[in-house]
Amino acid sequence: MKPTNKTHIDYAYELDLVVKPDSRVPLFEREYAAFTGAGVPLFSIGGGYYRYALIDILARFHARRGYYVAETPMIASSLLYQVSGHLDFFRKNMFIFQIEGHDYAIKPMNCPYHILIFLSHLARYRQKVRLPFKVFEAGRVHRYEPSGSLYGLLRVRAFTQDDAHIITREEEATEAIVGVFEEMKLLLEKIFHMDLDPGKVELRLSLSDKSKIGEEFMGTLHEWETAESALEEAAKSIRDKYGFNYYSEEGEAAFYGPKIDVVMRIEESGIEKEWQLGTVQFDFNLPRRFRVYDMVREVYGEDTRVFIIHRALMGSIERFLSVYLDYMKGRLPFTLAPLQFAVIAIKTGGDTDEEISTIARRIHEELVKMGFRSGLLETTKTSLSGEVRRIESTIKPAVTVYIGAREAREGYATVRPFIHGERRRVSKRVPLSGDYATSIVEAVKELEDGVVELAGYAPRIPGDLSHLL
Numbered sequence: 001m002k003p004t005n006k007t008h009i010d011y012a013y014e015l016d017l018v019v020k021p022d023s024r025v026p027l028f029e030r031e032y033a034a035f036t037g038a039g040v041p042l043f044s045i046g047g048g049y050y051r052y053a054l055i056d057i058l059a060r061f062h063a064r065r066g067y068y069v070a071e072t073p074m075i076a077s078s079l080l081y082q083v084s085g086h087l088d089f090f091r092k093n094m095f096i097f098q099i100e101g102h103d104y105a106i107k108p109m110n111c112p113y114h115i116l117i118f119l120s121h122l123a124r125y126r127q128k129v130r131l132p133f134k135v136f137e138a139g140r141v142h143r144y145e146p147s148g149s150l151y152g153l154l155r156v157r158a159f160t161q162d163d164a165h166i167i168t169r170e171e172e173a174t175e176a177i178v179g180v181f182e183e184m185k186l187l188l189e190k191i192f193h194m195d196l197d198p199g200k201v202e203l204r205l206s207l208s209d210k211s212k213i214g215e216e217f218m219g220t221l222h223e224w225e226t227a228e229s230a231l232e233e234a235a236k237s238i239r240d241k242y243g244f245n246y247y248s249e250e251g252e253a254a255f256y257g258p259k260i261d262v263v264m265r266i267e268e269s270g271i272e273k274e275w276q277l278g279t280v281q282f283d284f285n286l287p288r289r290f291r292v293y294d295m296v297r298e299v300y301g302e303d304t305r306v307f308i309i310h311r312a313l314m315g316s317i318e319r320f321l322s323v324y325l326d327y328m329k330g331r332l333p334f335t336l337a338p339l340q341f342a343v344i345a346i347k348t349g350g351d352t353d354e355e356i357s358t359i360a361r362r363i364h365e366e367l368v369k370m371g372f373r374s375g376l377l378e379t380t381k382t383s384l385s386g387e388v389r390r391i392e393s394t395i396k397p398a399v400t401v402y403i404g405a406r407e408a409r410e411g412y413a414t415v416r417p418f419i420h421g422e423r424r425r426v427s428k429r430v431p432l433s434g435d436y437a438t439s440i441v442e443a444v445k446e447l448e449d450g451v452v453e454l455a456g457y458a459p460r461i462p463g464d465l466s467h468l469l
Contacts, residue, residue: 008322009152011330014394015338016046016152016468024163039157040152041318046338046468049373051160053336053459054317055138057191058162060455062136065183067164070137072113078103083289084112084290085218089255093143110139111283111310114165115290126299131306132168132176138317139163153322160317166309167292170230173307177234178241178261178418184262184278186244190450191334192324193420196264201277203235203246204261208253218256218285227282228258230307234280235260257282259310266327275323281310331418334447335396335458339465341367341374341440344388344398346404348381359436360403363413364466366437371460377469395468399444400425417444 013020019042021033036042043051059069078096081087086094086108095106107113114135121129142158149155168176190193208217208224217224235246246260255343259281263274266453287293287308296306314320324332334340345360360376367374375397379387381404391397402414411432416425430443448458 007059007152008154008325008328011325012047012153012321015325015332015396016044016328017050017338018042019044036266037095037157038147039145039155041153041158043157045463045465049322049338049461050332050336051317055160057335057451057455058138058187059136060457061183061187062134062164064454064456065134067134067136070114070117070135071138072107072110072139074107074140074142075104076107078118080112081105081108082352084115084286085256085289086112089216089218093145095142095144097149106142106393107139108141108143110141110161110163111135111165111308112290113285114163115286115292115308116281118165119165119290119292119295122295122299129299131300132166132172134166136162136164136165141380153318153464156318159319161312162314162317163310163312166311167287167306168265168309170280170305170307173230173282173309173466174234174237176309177231178315179462180278180280180309180311181238181242181262181378186454187313190275191335193450194327198243198245200266201244201262201264203244204252204263205232205235205246205248206252206254206259206261207248207250208258209251212251216255217253219288223284224258227284227307228351231258231260231280231282254281254283254310256285257310275327276315277320278313278315279311283308283310294420316397328423330396331420331423332396332398333420333451334417334444335451337396337398338373339375339395339397339468340372341401342391342395342469343367343374343376343401344384344403345378346381346384346402347378348405350405352405352408355408356405359408359432360401363401363403363432363436363440366435367440368462368464370437370441371462372437372441373461373463373465375466375469377466391469398447399440401440413440415440415443417447 012018019032023032033068063069066264074097094108097104117132117135138160140160145155151441166176185196188196207228213224214222238244239246259279261279262277264277265272266275296304343360343364345356364376398418400416407413413432415428415430418425428443430439432439451458
């Protein structure tokens with residue numbers, strides 16, 4: 001029986017974002033998870049559109065803010081992770097295998113690669129390389145998680161980080177971290193239409209357990225105290241500028257440095273839950289292990305000291321999506337929605353039925369040609385309410401376009417976009433002239449304004465997704 005209270009996986013399945021892991025393969029009587037592997041989500045057609053559109057937006061957004069965009073390999077010699085310290089402190093969470101007698105690791109983190117990129121540029125271009133040096137990647141990583149801890153998209157073994165690293169002078173570190181928080185705020189408000197209310201959002205300052213430095217945490221006591229002091233200064237600056245309070249938790253730092261997590265409290269069915277959004281992490285261990293400090297001093301002068309800042313604005317695409325689906329009851333923003341337009345032809349059994357079908361099909365085909373994802377559904381006036389309930393409880397198109405007898409007769413379309421800020425649909429009467437789809441797109445263009453503002457344009461990934469209706 002279908003569950004009464006939907007989980008994020010239910011929403012993702014209905015939106016065709018993922019292949020539901022506990023579904024059965026016909027004839028084989030096996031769960032899909034048995035084939036893809038536990039904790040390895042299989043994204044479906046809608047999920048492909050969502051991921052490609054989001055990654056395109058993220059790449060352009062970062063590039064416009066001075067980040068370089070990179071893509072790094074999925075595997076590397078284990079020597080890379082020996083130098084980085086991951087083999088000593090993170091091995092139990094890594095997948096390691098052999099090729100021709102040599103140990104290789106599936107990438108658990110992007111940071112060692114990004115440091116190699118920085119060192120390569122520094123060696124080739126010397127002082128032409130400007131600080132801060134910022135590298136962004138939508139990086140796919142794999143980490144071992146015990147099977148008992150896996151759950152939907154919240155806890156997986158394969159996920160994608162909206163990952164970036166900033167190599168910055170020590171005296172500019174606070175400014176860089178405040179800038180990261182500003183980027184996170186812009187991304188969540190402009191693209192995902194989230195209200196970051198200071199009453200609901202706090203900063204969690206994750207510190208080391210000083211008694212376990214050298215065992216569970218790399219580095220020296222002095223390095224940790226220096227980094228934690230700098231990070232707390234940044235947290236205070238964010239509090240003073242944006243009004244977000246912070247609190248500290250000892251022992252919750254990453255093994256290579258302290259971090260700030262942005263935590264949002266959301267209420268669902270009367271229960272308040274914590275949602276960790278992005279994270280900013282200080283790192284003084286990797287630059288030492290990769291001799292970044294030595295090379296920086298050689299290029300920029302003996303008095304130059306740098307920090308490496310790890311940051312992810314969403315944390316991971318999968319985990320963020322899981323909580324966002326619960327938060328918005330399966331509604332995705334227009335630019336990221338698998339189905340952007342649902343064009344519904346409402347037949348009455350009269351002599352206008354052929355014209356209704358012709359207009360609806362023309363709108364649908366023009367939308368696809370313009371680069372949108374659209375679906376066409378033909379129904380009757382008596383079946384309409386049931387079809388609408390089904391569509392609104394499953395695929396949830398960002399915009400619904402109705403063509404009935406009155407619309408065909410009077411030359412207009414009834415357009416109903418979902419407005420995230422208001423959490424409801426609004427109705428617009430759009431005259432049809434010239435290219436029908438152009439008039440409709442113009443009527444809902446504000447749905448893309450936030451994305452255009454941040455990325456410079458809204459991605460166009462067209463598709464005829466009528467079968468989803």
